[in-house]
Amino acid sequence: MGQLSGDEAEREIASAHAAYQRALAAYESARERDSRVAEFAAAAEVDRTRRIYFAARAALGVHPEALMPATPHRGARRYRPFIAPARNGTPGGWMHVALNVALPVVLFAGLAIPIGIFAMSEAARPSTLASDVLGPGKAGGTIARAPTLSFARPSGERAAPRFLDLAFTSDIPLSHVTVLVNPDPGIPCEAVLDGATQGRARCSGTLPGGREFSARITATGVFGGAVAATYEFRTREQVTRLTNVKWFTEFEDPRADPLACAAASARIIQNYTTGRDVQTAYGILAMGRPLNRSRDPGLDPAAIAEVLHRLEPTNNYHYYIYSTREEMTRAAAAWLMRSGKPVVAITLGGQHAPLIVGFTGEFGASVDDPATRITGVVVMDPQRGDLDPRTAHHRPDKARSLDYQTGHELTLTEWYRDEWWLGSPYWFSDRGVPMDRNDGAYPLPHWSGNFVLIADDGDSSNPPNRMGRVPLR
Numbered sequence: 001m002g003q004l005s006g007d008e009a010e011r012e013i014a015s016a017h018a019a020y021q022r023a024l025a026a027y028e029s030a031r032e033r034d035s036r037v038a039e040f041a042a043a044a045e046v047d048r049t050r051r052i053y054f055a056a057r058a059a060l061g062v063h064p065e066a067l068m069p070a071t072p073h074r075g076a077r078r079y080r081p082f083i084a085p086a087r088n089g090t091p092g093g094w095m096h097v098a099l100n101v102a103l104p105v106v107l108f109a110g111l112a113i114p115i116g117i118f119a120m121s122e123a124a125r126p127s128t129l130a131s132d133v134l135g136p137g138k139a140g141g142t143i144a145r146a147p148t149l150s151f152a153r154p155s156g157e158r159a160a161p162r163f164l165d166l167a168f169t170s171d172i173p174l175s176h177v178t179v180l181v182n183p184d185p186g187i188p189c190e191a192v193l194d195g196a197t198q199g200r201a202r203c204s205g206t207l208p209g210g211r212e213f214s215a216r217i218t219a220t221g222v223f224g225g226a227v228a229a230t231y232e233f234r235t236r237e238q239v240t241r242l243t244n245v246k247w248f249t250e251f252e253d254p255r256a257d258p259l260a261c262a263a264a265s266a267r268i269i270q271n272y273t274t275g276r277d278v279q280t281a282y283g284i285l286a287m288g289r290p291l292n293r294s295r296d297p298g299l300d301p302a303a304i305a306e307v308l309h310r311l312e313p314t315n316n317y318h319y320y321i322y323s324t325r326e327e328m329t330r331a332a333a334a335w336l337m338r339s340g341k342p343v344v345a346i347t348l349g350g351q352h353a354p355l356i357v358g359f360t361g362e363f364g365a366s367v368d369d370p371a372t373r374i375t376g377v378v379v380m381d382p383q384r385g386d387l388d389p390r391t392a393h394h395r396p397d398k399a400r401s402l403d404y405q406t407g408h409e410l411t412l413t414e415w416y417r418d419e420w421w422l423g424s425p426y427w428f429s430d431r432g433v434p435m436d437r438n439d440g441a442y443p444l445p446h447w448s449g450n451f452v453l454i455a456d457d458g459d460s461s462n463p464p465n466r467m468g469r470v471p472l473r
Helices: 006-033 036-059 093-124 128-133 261-274 281-291 301-311 325-339 412-417
Strands: 134-136 142-144 149-151 157-160 163-170 174-182 189-193 198-206 212-221 226-235 317-322 343-345 355-362 373-380 408-411 451-456
Touching: 006 036, 149 226, 163 212, 163 226, 163 325, 174 189, 174 198, 198 212, 261 281, 261 301, 261 343, 261 355, 281 301, 301 317, 301 451, 317 325, 325 343, 325 355, 325 373, 325 412, 325 451, 373 412, 408 412
Parallel strands: 157 226
Antiparallel strands: 134 142, 149 163, 163 198, 174 212, 189 198, 212 226, 317 451, 343 355, 343 451, 355 373, 373 408
16 A cells, blocks of 8 residues: 555545444344344454454554544534423422333333343244354353355266366355365365355366366364365366267258358257257257347357357357467367367358367366377367268368268368368458447457357356356466
8 A cells, every 4th residue: 555645544544444334234234134144244244344444554554542533523412301390490290200100110111021022032042043053062062063065066977077176165154175186186276265155176277087086175164163075076088079969960951051050069069968959950040140249141159159058058158269270279178178068169261160079189287288289179060970962062072971970080280271170260351241249348340360169168157148258277
């Protein structure tokens, strides 16, 4: 905190003091109306604002025992006496009776009796504090109860992503948490609190694939009770193919134009993540066109992400843009490792939307780790996997094969150079349909001239039609 003038220093302290007072008021309100958990959270906020207030005082050189900031002086308020004295300066006879008999009776009936009734009812009511954070102790006493932890995903997961990011909740406020991953993954792992009753365990890189792990989380409540909960999981093997997943063609009508590639890829993702098929490709195309943020004749990246979320709310896909092919490809591998869900790649200069379902090579601790060496990608293609002779006249220069229905392996040379794949960036001007966005959310053009993918980043707070904001490690 820099040097402040006298007036600025007084305002700084007054602001911190006002926040402290608001926290105190919220705490008093929580004590009267809310649960014990809310009361403890409010008490924690009081403690936090109090520390900020006294830190501000200390930074400005105010002694801890100095008085609070002075309040504006108000003149004494003049009150008209309720009992007017007699002319000789003493109350009249009837006032003697009121003061000595009637008034004490009224006060007793109006205050003492209700307070006594309330006290007896409170004594008879079981304490919610005891049920929330205290448990029975020795010799009839009480001790701080240990918290109960619950995980966002069920323990025993058999194909967990190799990025550990495990959310958990507690039934009472926590003071601190730790995690121990066994066997040692060889990378740093930590447990952090996101709130009084919420936290997550995470590691700074990727875990080895195909291994059995346990994450033992120890949590301590604000009153001292502690508990250890273990989450067991097996990391997913290196992703190279999607098996036992139904493949869908974009040629639902062999006579129609092949504009439903993104819709067919959305059906594949829907089937992979839920085991259900709730809409045809042309039905998805009709649903998604009004969601476009550009004048794309099919579905643009924002519409694809929103359609995937509308088909299945637990799918939190967002689009990401990259300036180079290499950056996009490494990011696609990272999203596959993180989410375990197919990645939609925008190829053919923005005109095609196949799926990246795997990669070959090695992935290190992060996308920027020198140990990350991607040698190829594995794609499912809703057009080039279609073997119907009636659709063969569409791009006869491009070979079709059955493995495009499960996963066709491409070398990076073909992936980067072939115009069907990443030979050209997303480029609207080549197609005569420039970006048309007027809501001020992004500069124009937004993704034109870049390389685009759509991945499930797990961010449920970000609208699906907005660009993703989760950093890759």
